[in-house]
Amino acid sequence: MSNVYARSADSPPRAVRARGSLIWDETGRRYLDGSGGAIVVGVGHGATEVTDAIAAQLASVGYVHGSQFTTEAVDSYAADLATVLPMKDARIYPVSGGSEAVETALKLARSYHLARGEDRPVVIARTGSYHGNSRGALAVSGRPSLREPYTPWLSGTRFVAAAYEYRCPFPQAHPDGCAAEHARRLADTIDRCGANRVAAFIAEPIGGATTGACVPTPDYWPRMARVCRERGVLLIADEVMTGFGRTGRWFGCDHFGLRPDIMTLGKGAASGYWPLGLVACTGTVHDAQPANRFVHGFTYSHHPAGAAAGHAVLRLLRGILGGVAAKGDRLATALSAGLADHPHVGDVRGIGLLQAIELVADRSSASPFPRRRRVLEQVTRVAADDGMVVYGSTGCANGADGDLVLLGPPLVTTQDQLDTMAAKTIRAI
Numbered sequence: 001m002s003n004v005y006a007r008s009a010d011s012p013p014r015a016v017r018a019r020g021s022l023i024w025d026e027t028g029r030r031y032l033d034g035s036g037g038a039i040v041v042g043v044g045h046g047a048t049e050v051t052d053a054i055a056a057q058l059a060s061v062g063y064v065h066g067s068q069f070t071t072e073a074v075d076s077y078a079a080d081l082a083t084v085l086p087m088k089d090a091r092i093y094p095v096s097g098g099s100e101a102v103e104t105a106l107k108l109a110r111s112y113h114l115a116r117g118e119d120r121p122v123v124i125a126r127t128g129s130y131h132g133n134s135r136g137a138l139a140v141s142g143r144p145s146l147r148e149p150y151t152p153w154l155s156g157t158r159f160v161a162a163a164y165e166y167r168c169p170f171p172q173a174h175p176d177g178c179a180a181e182h183a184r185r186l187a188d189t190i191d192r193c194g195a196n197r198v199a200a201f202i203a204e205p206i207g208g209a210t211t212g213a214c215v216p217t218p219d220y221w222p223r224m225a226r227v228c229r230e231r232g233v234l235l236i237a238d239e240v241m242t243g244f245g246r247t248g249r250w251f252g253c254d255h256f257g258l259r260p261d262i263m264t265l266g267k268g269a270a271s272g273y274w275p276l277g278l279v280a281c282t283g284t285v286h287d288a289q290p291a292n293r294f295v296h297g298f299t300y301s302h303h304p305a306g307a308a309a310g311h312a313v314l315r316l317l318r319g320i321l322g323g324v325a326a327k328g329d330r331l332a333t334a335l336s337a338g339l340a341d342h343p344h345v346g347d348v349r350g351i352g353l354l355q356a357i358e359l360v361a362d363r364s365s366a367s368p369f370p371r372r373r374r375v376l377e378q379v380t381r382v383a384a385d386d387g388m389v390v391y392g393s394t395g396c397a398n399g400a401d402g403d404l405v406l407l408g409p410p411l412v413t414t415q416d417q418l419d420t421m422a423a424k425t426i427r428a429i
């Protein structure tokens with residue numbers, strides 16, 4: 001917390017300028033931004049299309065409360081965003097960030113069932129997951145080390161195993177793959193809660209920061225979605241990290257033909273230029289809410305400048321998205337080749353410009369480093385000294401502590417910059 005309250009010798013460097021995929025600090029040192037902050041910046045730093053749109057919006061209508069006025073900014077952004085979302089008739093609720101989006105989604109799911117005369121107190125989530133820091137979002141987050149101090153507040157969630165090929169939780173299900181086993185366990189978990197007791201299953205379509213870019217097998221999502229649908233359990237796809245082109249398609253759901261009932265969005269939505277999060281739901285979920293029943297809202301929900309920022313980002317992404325998959329392949333190939341023989345690299349995985357390197361103490365047993373080794377701190381520091389920002393996460397998809405080096409650079413990063421990022425990351429590791 002030292003960097004929040006007072007500057008000290010341990011504070012991170014002070015950023016003074018950022019353009020594209022580059023950041024400069026006050027000493028003039030230049031960094032390649034391999035992580036877009038917390039995997040946020042999609043359209044690159046210094047995008048004047050976005051800053052101009054925000055400035056113009058603030059100059060016309062800076063703020064109105066969503067319960068009293070709508071604005072052209074929100075209306076036109078919501079209509080345009082709906083055209084790229086995986087659900088056909090998406091209804092959109094803008095908020096100020098990912099945790100707010102998750103809180104809103106959970107309440108929306110509960111309120112949907114209540115309106116239909118069903119109580120459904122339980123939500124199912126996955127081990128190792130992260131869905132936000134507020135109380136409701138933390139309640140559905142599966143990392144024990146984040147939950148531990150607050151457990152008395154975090155009831156009402158059951159957890160199933162994450163889709164995690166590197167340390168597959170169901171090795172006995174191979175060689176046919178474990179998607180069927182995941183689906184069977186989800187069905188069991190729902191059924192053991194009792195008929196009509198589970199409101200929603202929340203998961204990232206592709207695992208993000210605390211699980212490390214885990215891409216499930218192709219039949220995982222069709223099977224999981226079927227289990228939910230057959231039991232009236234709403235599927236909440238958390239795309240706060242994977243949305244807006246990060247994985248090479250608009251949304252992680254798009255890789256699997258997944259059509260969730262509710263989606264949560266954030267981070268790349270406004271690329272860091274405004275604190276924007278969004279919830280999208282189907283017309284069915286929306287229309288089931290009786291008028292005035294979904295009592296919810298934040299002071300800054302439906303902020304017009306957030307909508308202007310989001311809309312400007314969406315327009316830019318239309319011209320950027322097509323190149324992301326190939327850039328991701330190039331980065332992944334360079335990382336895999338450079339780290340293939342490294343004794344402490346257990347796995348290199350990812351999709352698009354979301355790539356993860358899982359570090360292990362011993363490659364043959366895949367055992368993690370003991371916490372006191374703090375290898376992640378060393379890697380991120382050595383990389384920073386070499387002018388490269390990587391994103392370190394001490395998560396693991398099985399819920400234990402691990403060491404993940406994540407790369408999630410701006411989607412506008414050039415091929416040459418990606419090659420340098422890969423080389424610097426490999427060198428640091």
Ligand code: PMP
Nearest residue numbers: 097098099130131132240241266
């Ligand atoms: N869900 C996911 C998948 C996330 O990655 C995050 C942030 N890392 C959140 C929710 C919470 O978003 P925020 O930090 O904007 O509240």
